[in-house]
Amino acid sequence: MALLEKVTNHYYKINFDRCAIRGLKVFVNYSTYQSTEDRDKEKEREGKFATFFQNIRANAQSKYNELIAEVESQELVPEEIIEDESGLIDKDNYPELRAMQDKLNELEYLEVEIGERLFEFSNTERDELVIAEDTQGELENLGFELEWITDPIKLNGGGEVFAGDYNGEEITHEFFYNRLKTVMGDTEDC
Secondary structure: OOEEEOOOOEEEEEOHHHOEEEOOEEEEEEEEEOOHHHHHHHHHHHHHHHHHHHHHHHHHHHHHHHHHHHHHHOOOOHHHHEOOOOOOEOOOOOHHHHHHHHHHHHHHHHHHHHHHHOEEEOOOOOOOOOOOHHHHHHHHHOOOOOHHHHOOEEEEEEEEEEEEEOOOOOOOHHHHHHHHHHOOOOEEEO
């Protein structure tokens, strides 16, 4: 769901997790799309994003469970196999366990890095994310598409606006969209 402000021809996206009720006042946090194409790109991708992130989390949990099961099957105590305060398994004495831990850590790292690259603000510069070929294949099996980070959804910026008093309404995406409409000119849902 997005809003088109007809006068400016800008598309607005609500950042639901950043919207707030503070002291019975409603604040709506939003971003603006760089173009109609970027809004369409998000509509086409949003279901795929959700599926991928659900799959990568499930995969990471499975790898974590496998690591714990392997430690227990060898009757090891986690505190005894850690090499230092960083929490990493001693790679010299337990190379197979460390390899399992490294793979888990890599997946968790990539989940965050990919998530941060789905959207690009016009004033943001990021280093290129390098994904090893075998890891990329594994991510693609989980639903990842490289195009998401090589051609991200572009946003021009955004902000937060005061959108009236809170009167006990149910807090939903639609609630914040409707409140944003009250402080904008003529709009259209899209």
